Structure formats: structure tokens, C-alpha cells
Amino acid sequence: MDKQRRNFLKIASVTALAGIGAPALIRLSSTAALASEHVAAANPVAKPSKGAHGESASTGMRLGMVIDMRKFVDDPKLLNKAIDACNSVHNIPQIDNRKSEIKWIWKAPFENVFPEQSQYHTAHNVENYPFAVLCNHCDDPPCVRACPTQATFRVKGNGIIAMDFHRCIGCRFCMAACPYGARSFNWEDPRPYIKKYNPDFPSRMRGVVEKCNFCGERLALGQEPACVEACKGTGAMVFGDLNDAQSKIRQVLDKEFTIQRNASLGTKPSVFYIV
Amino acid sequence: MYNKGTIIPGLVIFVLLVTSPIWFNGFKAATPPKPELPPGGEKKCVMPKEYMRDNHMKLLNDWRDNVLRDEERVLVTVEGKTYRKGLQMACMQCHSNKEKFCDTCHTYADVNPYCWDCHLTPKEAASKEDTH
Numbered sequence: 416m417d418k419q420r421r422n423f424l425k426i427a428s429v430t431a432l433a434g435i436g437a438p439a440l441i442r443l444s445s446t447a448a449l450a451s452e453h454v455a456a457a458n459p460v461a462k463p464s465k466g467a468h469g470e471s472a473s474t475g476m477r478l479g480m481v482i483d484m485r486k487f488v489d490d491p492k493l494l495n496k497a498i499d500a501c502n503s504v505h506n507i508p509q510i511d512n513r514k515s516e517i518k519w520i521w522k523a524p525f526e527n528v529f530p531e532q533s534q535y536h537t538a539h540n541v542e543n544y545p546f547a548v549l550c551n552h553c554d555d556p557p558c559v560r561a562c563p564t565q566a567t568f569r570v571k572g573n574g575i576i577a578m579d580f581h582r583c584i585g586c587r588f589c590m591a592a593c594p595y596g597a598r599s600f601n602w603e604d605p606r607p608y609i610k611k612y613n614p615d616f617p618s619r620m621r622g623v624v625e626k627c628n629f630c631g632e633r634l635a636l637g638q639e640p641a642c643v644e645a646c647k648g649t650g651a652m653v654f655g656d657l658n659d660a661q662s663k664i665r666q667v668l669d670k671e672f673t674i675q676r677n678a679s680l681g682t683k684p685s686v687f688y689i690v
Numbered sequence: 691m692y693n694k695g696t697i698i699p700g701l702v703i704f705v706l707l708v709t710s711p712i713w714f715n716g717f718k719a720a721t722p723p724k725p726e727l728p729p730g731g732e733k734k735c736v737m738p739k740e741y742m743r744d745n746h747m748k749l750l751n752d753w754r755d756n757v758l759r760d761e762e763r764v765l766v767t768v769e770g771k772t773y774r775k776g777l778q779m780a781c782m783q784c785h786s787n788k789e790k791f792c793d794t795c796h797t798y799a800d801v802n803p804y805c806w807d808c809h810l811t812p813k814e815a816a817s818k819e820d821t822h
Contacts, residue, residue, distance in 0.1 A: 614815035620807035
């Protein structure tokens with residue numbers, strides 16, 4: 416009896432010691448929990464990695480676009496041409512009603528496109544000309560996280576944020592999640608509002624959300640996106656792989672100062688603007 | 691048995707009434723649908739006829755996932771002609787008449803696929819021709 420109690424006390428004390436000491440041991444042997452701790456330890460004045468707000472570069476192809484607003488100011492008709500090209504290629508209905516309208520690429524004033532930028536004494540060109548706005552095909556897309564059916568998703572091979580209209584249940588979580596207002600909901604049957612059909616693309620039905628798809632169907636055929644093709648020769652829209660150092664878009668990005676829409680949100684937009 | 695005279699004729703009338711649909715049209719089988727063959731005269735489909743009859747809906751779903759999700763937009767070649775995967779792009783290039791092809795069986799089987807809520811039949815597409 417006596418011997419057993421002795422053993423019990425020994426085991427209990429060793430266990431208690433191990434329990435108290437374990438967290439300290441784990442902390443000693445593991446690496447820094449936060450990336451920032453690690454960087455700070457290695458180099459107190461570390462430069463943030465490339466991209467907006469220390470955005471780390473993703474790997475693989477990531478399609479993006481540079482929109483040179485100076486070119487659109489030079490030729491005010493160019494933007495209409497780009498928008499019309501998109502509308503006709505994707506069977507987009509023209510609904511003259513702010514609530515029901517469907518927009519893939521559209522015009523918006525500077526203060527709505529870049530609300531976080533100063534609006535105090537902006538240049539005339541910025542103030543007086545509308546900006547071209549489309550889905551930013553974010554590298555960290557909040558819409559994809561919000562979608563309950565995976566109807567919207569990031570295409571692994573090229574980084575496009577695509578939609579599968581078949582799966583969309585019309586819950587509009589993605590519209591609430593998108594900070595750029597890039598998504599439109601079909602409140603009514605869009606077909607009566609489509610002026611001319613493109614037989615190579617479907618229309619949509621009532622109750623689904625839609626948005627720019629970076630012309631995934633045209634890229635598969637080796638064509639450029641419709642809006643980029645409409646601006647051909649002007650350099651107003653440059654399209655390409657942001658992760659390919661040799662691509663034309665990277666040459667533009669390396670040369671020009673560009674801004675992204677509300678990059679501080681951390682969505683990592685793939686559409687860049689030269690103002 | 692009490693009231694034999696009324697119960698037995700009543701039972702006979704009841705059974706006849708309940709089985710009346712069989713007597714009226716049970717022995718005349720409804721005419722099976724005859725979907726129209728491609729008006730263009732194409733003889734070969736992407737898969738054998740029997741497979742397509744049973745599994746065209748599965749094939750369409752597979753194609754949808756291939757094209758939209760799996761980045762496999764490879765072309766399908768049938769008798770030297772290439773088609774892009776899709777109801778609009780491939781199937782209806784030959785089976786161009788929805789009413790005489792798709793609808794015949796779908797009506798017979800009482801199924802209502804919602805393909806054409808979005809996808810355009812050649813007739814619908816031609817109704818608002820695009821010029822670009």
C-alpha cells in the first residue's frame with residue numbers, strides 16, 4: 416500500500432512538470448508564428464515584397480490588365496468602342512434602369528473608382544473623363560470566398576475569376592462581398608433587352624449574377640479580350656500575364672506608375688490604372 | 691353473405707371504374723418519339739448513338755465542367771470537322787432544330803431541362819442576328 420502511494424506521487428509530479436514545461440519547449444523549437452516577426456528579426460528595415468501593400472507574388476499565370484486612362488482621354492470614343500465590343504460579344508442586355516442594369520465593363524467617375532484617393536484639386540482630365548471599370552480578377556477574391564456553391568471560382572491555370580452560371584443560385588453574397596461593385600444581378604429575363612445575339616455565347620437567365628470573365632472563351636481560341644481588341648494599336652488596354660517577367664504588361668508596369676483600386680483591402684486586384 | 695345482390699355488382703363497377711384508364715388507352719402504346727436526324731446530313735455523333743441516347747445529359751455536364759472549371763477546352767473532331775465543346779458550339783451545329791430533335795423526347799419523357807433558358811438555339815440566335 417505504502418509503496419504504491421510512493422509510485423503514484425512520483426508519476427504525478429513528473430507529469431505536472433512535463434505539463435508546465437511543454438509550452439516553453441514548443442516555443443523554443445518552433446519558428447516565428449507571424450511572417451512579420453520573422454522579417455523583422457532578419458532585417459529591421461526589410462523592403463516589402465513586390466505588389467500592393469507588401470503583396471507577395473503568386474505563382475503560375477495570373478492574367479491582368481493595365482488601363483491607360485491618358486489614351487482614353489486622347490480619344491473619348493475609344494471607351495465606348497471597348498464597352499460596345501464587350502456587350503455584343505457576351506450578349507449583355509441593355510437595361511435602362513440603375514437597379515436592373517448589367518455591367519461587365521462600364522464607365523464611372525474618378526471619385527467612385529478611387530474613393531480612397533484624394534479628390535482635392537484633381538487634374539482636369541481625371542475630373543472630366545469617365546474611368547473604365549471592370550472586374551479586378553483579384554488574386555485573393557472575396558467573392559469566391561463568399562460563394563456558397565462555388566459557382567464563382569479562381570481558374571488555377573490563369574488566375575481568372577470565372578463563373579459557372581449553371582451553379583449560381585442567385586444568393587448575391589458575391590455582390591455583397593465584392594468591394595468594387597463588379598457584379599450584376601439579373602432581376603428579370605435579360606433576353607428581351609439583348610439587341611443582337613452572338614451565337615457563340617449563351618445569354619443568362621433571371622436570377623443569376625454575372626460579371627466580366629476576362630473573355631476566357633476568346634482566350635481559349637487564341638484571341639484577345641474583346642475590349643482589348645477594340646483598343647488595338649492605341650495601347651489603352653494592355654492585357655497579359657502579371658507573373659511573366661517578359662510579358663508586355665510587365666514592361667508597362669515596370670515603366671509606368673500605376674494604381675490599383677483600393678489595394679489596401681488586400682484583395683490584390685489584377686487591374687492597374689495609369690492616371 | 692348479406693346484400694349479395696348489391697355488393698357484388700357494386701364491386702364490379704368499382705373495379706371497372708378504377709381500372710378505366712387501362713381499358714381506355716392501356717393497350718395502345720403512345721407513339722415513341724422520332725427525333726429528327728441532323729438536317730445537314732451528318733451521320734456520326736461525338737459518341738455512338740446508343741451512348742448518346744442514355745448519357746447525353748452526363749456528357750453535357752462533363753463538357754460544362756471541362757470547359758468552365760478544368761480548363762480543358764479541347765476541340766472535338768468528328769469526321770474531320772472540329773467543334774468547340776458545348777451545347778451551342780457542338781450539338782446544335784448539327785441538331786439545329788430544337789423542336790424537332792430535343793423536344794420530341796423531352797416532351798415524351800416529361801422532362802424539362804433548363805438548357806435553353808440561357809443557351810441559344812440557332813433559330814433564337816438568328817432572330818437577333820449579330821453583325822460583329
